[in-house]
Amino acid sequence: MNKPTPANQTQAQAHLPVARPDDKERAVIIRTRNLRKSYRMGQVVTEALRGIDVELYRGEFICVMGPSGSGKSTFFNMVGGLDSPTSGRVFIDEVDVAQLSAVELAFLRCRKIGYIFQTYNLVQYLTALENVTVPMAFAGVSGDEARQRGLALLDLVGLKERWFHKPIEMSGGQQQRTAIARSMSNNPAILLCDEPTGNLDLRTGSEIHQILKRLNKERGVTIICATHDHRLISMADRIMWIRDGQVERIVNRSEVTVETGSIEGQENE
Amino acid sequence: MKTIEVKDQVRLPLSRCVELVLSGVKFRLFRASITVTIISLAGAFLMTILGEGLIARRVAGDIESHIAPRRALSFWVTRISVPMSSPQLVRELAKTQAGDDRWREFAAWGHLSDAQLSQLAGVARRQVIYEAYFEDLGEGQRRPLVGRIQGEQIFASLQDPARLSAFKDVLRTMSRQLPTPVAELETFLRDWQAAGELNLAILEGNARAVEGVRKTYTKDFDPQLILAESDDSLPKTLGTMGFSLPARDLPVVREQAQLSLDAKRLAGLLSEPVSETAAAAEKNAGSTKEPTDDSSAAGARQTTKVLVKNLLARRLDVDIAAVTVPMFYQEVKSSAGSAWLVEQIGKGRLGGLTDNRIRQVAQYALDQSKLETVEVSVSQVAEGGGFMGLNPRTLALIAVSFFVCIVGIANAMLMSVTERFREIATMKCLGATDGFIMINFILESIMQGIAGGIIGVILGFLLGTLRAWSSYGWMALANYPAANLAQAAVVALVVGVIISAMAAVYPAYVAARLAPMEAMRIE
Numbered sequence: 001m002n003k004p005t006p007a008n009q010t011q012a013q014a015h016l017p018v019a020r021p022d023d024k025e026r027a028v029i030i031r032t033r034n035l036r037k038s039y040r041m042g043q044v045v046t047e048a049l050r051g052i053d054v055e056l057y058r059g060e061f062i063c064v065m066g067p068s069g070s071g072k073s074t075f076f077n078m079v080g081g082l083d084s085p086t087s088g089r090v091f092i093d094e095v096d097v098a099q100l101s102a103v104e105l106a107f108l109r110c111r112k113i114g115y116i117f118q119t120y121n122l123v124q125y126l127t128a129l130e131n132v133t134v135p136m137a138f139a140g141v142s143g144d145e146a147r148q149r150g151l152a153l154l155d156l157v158g159l160k161e162r163w164f165h166k167p168i169e170m171s172g173g174q175q176q177r178t179a180i181a182r183s184m185s186n187n188p189a190i191l192l193c194d195e196p197t198g199n200l201d202l203r204t205g206s207e208i209h210q211i212l213k214r215l216n217k218e219r220g221v222t223i224i225c226a227t228h229d230h231r232l233i234s235m236a237d238r239i240m241w242i243r244d245g246q247v248e249r250i251v252n253r254s255e256v257t258v259e260t261g262s263i264e265g266q267e268n269e
Numbered sequence: 270m271k272t273i274e275v276k277d278q279v280r281l282p283l284s285r286c287v288e289l290v291l292s293g294v295k296f297r298l299f300r301a302s303i304t305v306t307i308i309s310l311a312g313a314f315l316m317t318i319l320g321e322g323l324i325a326r327r328v329a330g331d332i333e334s335h336i337a338p339r340r341a342l343s344f345w346v347t348r349i350s351v352p353m354s355s356p357q358l359v360r361e362l363a364k365t366q367a368g369d370d371r372w373r374e375f376a377a378w379g380h381l382s383d384a385q386l387s388q389l390a391g392v393a394r395r396q397v398i399y400e401a402y403f404e405d406l407g408e409g410q411r412r413p414l415v416g417r418i419q420g421e422q423i424f425a426s427l428q429d430p431a432r433l434s435a436f437k438d439v440l441r442t443m444s445r446q447l448p449t450p451v452a453e454l455e456t457f458l459r460d461w462q463a464a465g466e467l468n469l470a471i472l473e474g475n476a477r478a479v480e481g482v483r484k485t486y487t488k489d490f491d492p493q494l495i496l497a498e499s500d501d502s503l504p505k506t507l508g509t510m511g512f513s514l515p516a517r518d519l520p521v522v523r524e525q526a527q528l529s530l531d532a533k534r535l536a537g538l539l540s541e542p543v544s545e546t547a548a549a550a551e552k553n554a555g556s557t558k559e560p561t562d563d564s565s566a567a568g569a570r571q572t573t574k575v576l577v578k579n580l581l582a583r584r585l586d587v588d589i590a591a592v593t594v595p596m597f598y599q600e601v602k603s604s605a606g607s608a609w610l611v612e613q614i615g616k617g618r619l620g621g622l623t624d625n626r627i628r629q630v631a632q633y634a635l636d637q638s639k640l641e642t643v644e645v646s647v648s649q650v651a652e653g654g655g656f657m658g659l660n661p662r663t664l665a666l667i668a669v670s671f672f673v674c675i676v677g678i679a680n681a682m683l684m685s686v687t688e689r690f691r692e693i694a695t696m697k698c699l700g701a702t703d704g705f706i707m708i709n710f711i712l713e714s715i716m717q718g719i720a721g722g723i724i725g726v727i728l729g730f731l732l733g734t735l736r737a738w739s740s741y742g743w744m745a746l747a748n749y750p751a752a753n754l755a756q757a758a759v760v761a762l763v764v765g766v767i768i769s770a771m772a773a774v775y776p777a778y779v780a781a782r783l784a785p786m787e788a789m790r791i792e
Binding site: 073077080083103106107109110111115117119123124125126134194 | 281285289292293295296297691692694695696697698699700701702703705784785786788789
């Protein structure tokens with residue numbers, strides 16, 4: 001499965017500008033090694049990821065950017081344990097994802113990673129509290145304990161009073177906040193956010209930003225966030241650009257200027 | 270490198286699964302109702318057929334017990350009054366077993382030994398088979414083969430060697446062959462020829478015996494009367510003429526004959542003239558306005574005679590022309606009606622007919638016509654053993670309907686899976702295993718199956734009962750096989766659940782195989 005890495009490839013990667021977070025002591029939580037993924041569509045083989053080597057650190061807030069078709073989503077699937085690479089490796093908390101069975105993957109997704117989707121993806125027929133406790137049930141927590149923890153999480157996102165509401169009875173922002181509470185239900189180390197504010201207006205979007213920021217700061221959750229929202233990017237520790245299935249560059253937040261309307265990374269060096 | 274220490278991702282307890290599925294079903298009530306409807310239709314279909322068949326078989330059994338004595342009566346009435354025909358003899362010979370009653374009769378009439386008789390019985394059996402074959406052939410096939418002739422005439426004509434060879438030539442061209450090789454037919458034809466004389470001897474003996482009965486009971490020869498008024502010496506008397514009426518059958522035959530005669534007598538009462546009661550006469554005079562002025566005083570004192578029929582018409586408030594014998598039976602079947610009749614006619618003139626007897630006889634006579642109509646329809650449904658008493662054709666029909674059902678449910682479930690792509694994928698992101706997703710879908714289908722099954726069983730039960738009732742009337746309800754129907758209901762319910770579980774397997778598999786990253790997709 002692991003093809004030997006071509007020498008030229010390694011060299012190409014080597015001189016890529018890779019920023020390190022300020023605190024060098026931080027532990028690596030996600031590491032990819034020459035991560036490749038190709039899809040076969042009929043006769044055509046599309047290479048979505050063409051050798052990605054990154055290290056993401058525990059407790060950091062990293063934004064991933066890239067145009068559509070850049071392989072950003074594929075990268076997300078890989079580091080989220082949702083899909084297995086064609087070659088290369090993904091280590092999540094030092095565990096090689098490719099080695100995991102389906103059940104172990106379910107275990108990993110249940111406890112290590114929280115997912116936040118652009119479309120919230122709440123279960124429509126369950127109340128806010130039930131939605132939050134679903135992952136707990138998968139982790140074997142149920143009954144009063146689940147209820148207590150669920151309410152506490154809803155409190156965290158400011159929805160304690162609305163625990164009995166169903167998704168259709170909630171606004172988009174409330175639904176996304178419920179989704180955040182749900183993603184946190186098993187105390188994951190990583191939050192994977194796919195355009196979390198993509199479907200929200202500016203004001204509700206910033207509520208979501210605040211919650212994410214708080215989770216990152218207070219609970220030390222690693223947040224990996226695909227977004228085009230400048231305000232979210234301005235909160236990040238690092239920003240990573242993906243283009244054509246490769247990491248274009250990773251920069252510290254301090255090295256870029258976030259402007260309204262456009263954002264460009266400063267030229268390196 | 271670290272490894273994840275996980276033996277198994279936690280399995281959700283079944284109760285939690287059921288809870289989840291239930292709230293899901295409640296949310297998608299319309300989609301669920303499609304599956305429920307399909308299942309309930311299949312369940313109703315199965316239950317209707319099972320229920321109707323069960324009732325029909327019970328009714329058939331009941332009718333058989335009602336009809337057997339009546340058949341015995343009509344058999345003996347014909348037996349002792351009408352000489353047998355040749356085809357009838359062949360039919361009876363084919364059915365007879367060595368030593369039974371018919372066997373003894375034939376032996377006596379034809380002065381035959383057992384060996385001769387078993388030879389005759391063998392020929393008769395083969396003859397029945399060949400005759401059935403010729404009868405089964407369509408007109409177009411039979412015409413070139415044997416011409417216009419029918420029945421045993423065919424075998425007579427085939428005795429001619431020229432015709433036989435022509436027959437064989439035509440037979441060779443036919444798709445539908447004889448039930449036996451041609452050589453066996455030729456043997457049979459020879460045997461048939463030989464048997465003819467002995468059969469004739471039996472028939473002659475039978476004719477003599479019938480004549481003998483006629484001579485013995487010269488006064489008003491009526492076979493029913495002979496049987497009704499018989500004493501225990503009858504079997505012996507008939508025995509001297511070769512008839513074999515077992516002594517143990519006599520009471521049944523005698524009782525039936527008496528009932529039948531009484532029924533006739535009861536019907537006869539309808540045209541019996543009776544004197545009207547004063548009040549009724551007045552009413553009659555008022556209504557009919559007969560010109561009885563001339564014999565005024567004398568006429569008033571004189572009692573007018575009217576037929577019971579008129580009284581019945583008045584009692585039922587119908588036109589005299591509309592009064593029928595069944596109506597009369599129906600009326601006197603009740604205790605009020607029979608009391609009325611006794612009152613009108615007077616005990617003395619009724620002969621042996623008491624209140625009770627009138628009711629019994631009326632019921633007997635009414636049953637007669639009902640039994641005749643029901644017997645035909647019951648025999649069609651009740652026959653055919655196999656699984657739960659269903660004949661192969663019905664079973665095939667049920668199987669096809671179930672297949673259609675499975676496809677329909679699978680389709681509805683697949684649509685449900687497609688609609689819920691994101692939900693399923695999200696669940697997988699949250700830690701659901703493939704097994705959980707699969708169990709969820711199958712559980713959902715099973716629960717819909719139970720709901721649909723119950724509805725279907727109730728529907729089918731009502732429908733089956735209604736259909737049985739419309740065909741057999743009171744007999745269906747009088748012979749209600751409650752225990753068997755409950756069994757059938759359980760079968761229909763279980764089948765419904767199994768069908769829905771089976772139909773859900775493929776959609777559930779599709780759902781379980783869904784990649785969790787589908788949750789990320791934005792439509």
